Amino acid sequence: MDNLITVEHLRKSYGNKVVLDDISFNAQRGQIIGLLGPNGCGKTTLIKSLTGLIKDYTGTIHIDNEEPGAYTKSLVAYLPEKSYLPDWMRPIDAISYFADFYKDFDKEKAYDMTTRFGLDMKQRVKTMSKGQQEKLRLLLVLCRNAQLYILDEPLGGVDPAARAKILDLIMENHAENSTVLISTHLISDVEYIFDRVLMISDGHLIVNAHVDEIRAKGKTVENVFKEVFSYAW
Amino acid sequence: MLGKLLKHEIRQSGRSVMMVYIAAAAVVLLIGIALLAKITWLSLLGNLILGLVAVAGVLMTLVSVIKTFYDTCYGNQGYLTFTLPVKCSTLLFSKVVTCFIWIILSLVLGAACGAMMVLNTKAMADGDLAGFFSIFQMEEIQALLPTKEMMISGVAALLANLLLSILTFVGFVYFAVTIANTRPLQKHPKLFGFLTFFVSYGVCNAIGTKLTYSLPLSLVVTEDRLKIAFTAMDSGEALFAFGLGGTLFMALVALVMLFVTGYIMEHKVNIK
Numbered sequence: 277m278d279n280l281i282t283v284e285h286l287r288k289s290y291g292n293k294v295v296l297d298d299i300s301f302n303a304q305r306g307q308i309i310g311l312l313g314p315n316g317c318g319k320t321t322l323i324k325s326l327t328g329l330i331k332d333y334t335g336t337i338h339i340d341n342e343e344p345g346a347y348t349k350s351l352v353a354y355l356p357e358k359s360y361l362p363d364w365m366r367p368i369d370a371i372s373y374f375a376d377f378y379k380d381f382d383k384e385k386a387y388d389m390t391t392r393f394g395l396d397m398k399q400r401v402k403t404m405s406k407g408q409q410e411k412l413r414l415l416l417v418l419c420r421n422a423q424l425y426i427l428d429e430p431l432g433g434v435d436p437a438a439r440a441k442i443l444d445l446i447m448e449n450h451a452e453n454s455t456v457l458i459s460t461h462l463i464s465d466v467e468y469i470f471d472r473v474l475m476i477s478d479g480h481l482i483v484n485a486h487v488d489e490i491r492a493k494g495k496t497v498e499n500v501f502k503e504v505f506s507y508a509w
Numbered sequence: 510m511l512g513k514l515l516k517h518e519i520r521q522s523g524r525s526v527m528m529v530y531i532a533a534a535a536v537v538l539l540i541g542i543a544l545l546a547k548i549t550w551l552s553l554l555g556n557l558i559l560g561l562v563a564v565a566g567v568l569m570t571l572v573s574v575i576k577t578f579y580d581t582c583y584g585n586q587g588y589l590t591f592t593l594p595v596k597c598s599t600l601l602f603s604k605v606v607t608c609f610i611w612i613i614l615s616l617v618l619g620a621a622c623g624a625m626m627v628l629n630t631k632a633m634a635d636g637d638l639a640g641f642f643s644i645f646q647m648e649e650i651q652a653l654l655p656t657k658e659m660m661i662s663g664v665a666a667l668l669a670n671l672l673l674s675i676l677t678f679v680g681f682v683y684f685a686v687t688i689a690n691t692r693p694l695q696k697h698p699k700l701f702g703f704l705t706f707f708v709s710y711g712v713c714n715a716i717g718t719k720l721t722y723s724l725p726l727s728l729v730v731t732e733d734r735l736k737i738a739f740t741a742m743d744s745g746e747a748l749f750a751f752g753l754g755g756t757l758f759m760a761l762v763a764l765v766m767l768f769v770t771g772y773i774m775e776h777k778v779n780i781k
Contacts, residue, residue: 291692327592328591329780330778330779330780331778331779332692332776332777346594346595347594349592349593350594352592354592358585358588361586362586364524376513376517378594
């Protein structure tokens with residue numbers, strides 16, 4: 277399998293505070309990768325660097341052999357942690373927006389998922405509940421036939437029953453042979469879907485392992501996470 | 510992609526401004542009803558509201574242009590904008606074009622409101638609108654009017670000045686908003702945005718004023734037309750001369766600022 281993401285010696289600091297330090301890893305096509313670490317360890321900064329939202333870093337990032345830019349953005353379906361849709365937008369507007377800009381966006385699937393999620397096509401974002409907004413943002417990402425899905429804390433603030441549904445949706449709807457990078461700190465709910473895990477602590481990549489290797493040692497991803505981040509508890 | 514960006518940009522920025530246009534149309538309808546029903550106080554009120562709508566139209570447009578730029582680039586919507594598969598230069602260009610469109614429309618609305626107020630006042634006075642326009646056919650008045658050539662070159666000069674002024678406004682504002690959202694200033698973007706705008710505009714305007722008087726490039730009014738002359742405004746060679754140095758300098762600086770803004774968006778952006 278060839279690499280979709282190649283990150284080499286990535287370093288990013290905010291003033292004197294180093295947030296990412298000498299991060300290097302590859303991600304192959306078709307893998308589901310867990311990006312794990314406690315809050316504030318640098319996961320979101322790494323994701324923002326991959327998606328082109330942060331550019332003032334040193335080191336190199338390549339997605340499909342290109343630096344983050346217009347081309348790589350056409351390959352990446354990104355679900356940020358923040359609510360980014362304008363208040364006035366309705367699902368019908370958001371779908372039209374995504375369909376206009378992303379060639380890989382499946383409009384019919386989006387209409388279908390909107391109905392399945394029980395969302396009103398003409399309800400404005402500002403009048404939606406938090407859960408409805410999250411559903412809308414998730415469907416916009418999953419209706420793309422992207423090569424790389426980057427999901428930043430898709431399970432944050434969601435009850436355990438909804439978490440299982442969200443994971444099922446991700447598993448059912450991501451494009452074939454695409455790479456999925458999921459950032460989370462809720463390990464036990466998610467670990468069964470991962471092929472590989474990256475664990476970041478204080479800006480350093482301290483674990484970059486295949487889940488099969490971890491299991492071969494008789495451990496779970498959560499065990500490793502607790503060993504690595506025991507200081508945080 | 511530019512066409513799609515323009516479509517969504519116009520739609521987004523037009524949301525707040527559109528209310529003013531609807532209000533203007535409603536007031537014009539109100540005035541029409543008042544004139545037909547001969548209700549003088551309503552016509553007077555209509556004139557007052559038209560004046561307010563004209564001013565509100567321009568002010569709201571300027572505020573909307575700045576707010577939309579900030580929200581879509583450096584607010585939470587930046588996550589949507591900066592992950593679109595387009596170059597930042599294309600993104601910026603679409604925002605500049607949209608800004609031009611809305612400001613020109615708001616000025617057209619202001620001018621239309623002004624014209625409507627004049628006509629309404631005349632109609633209220635004696636209802637003789639045909640007579641009002643016939644004034645311009647009188648020989649005495651025609652003798653005072655500028656020549657056709659003068660009018661054409663005057664309108665062209667006015668339009669050119671208008672476009673350069675909009676460019677100046679957009680360049681300075683977008684630059685200030687973008688600089689204020691770079692990493693070192695990001696903690697207080699509004700404060701640094703205002704500071705950057707007023708300091709950069711103040712300094713450049715002072716230089717521009719100096720150049721308006723001293724640069725040997727002016728728009729000179731002769732007996733029958735306007736012409737460009739390579740003499741300074743304060744040379745005393747023409748009765749009416751308008752120095753062009755300041756306007757051109759400000760527009761040039763604004764253009765440079767737009768290029769720098771594009772560069773920062775492409776290479777230094779740091780969405781919070």
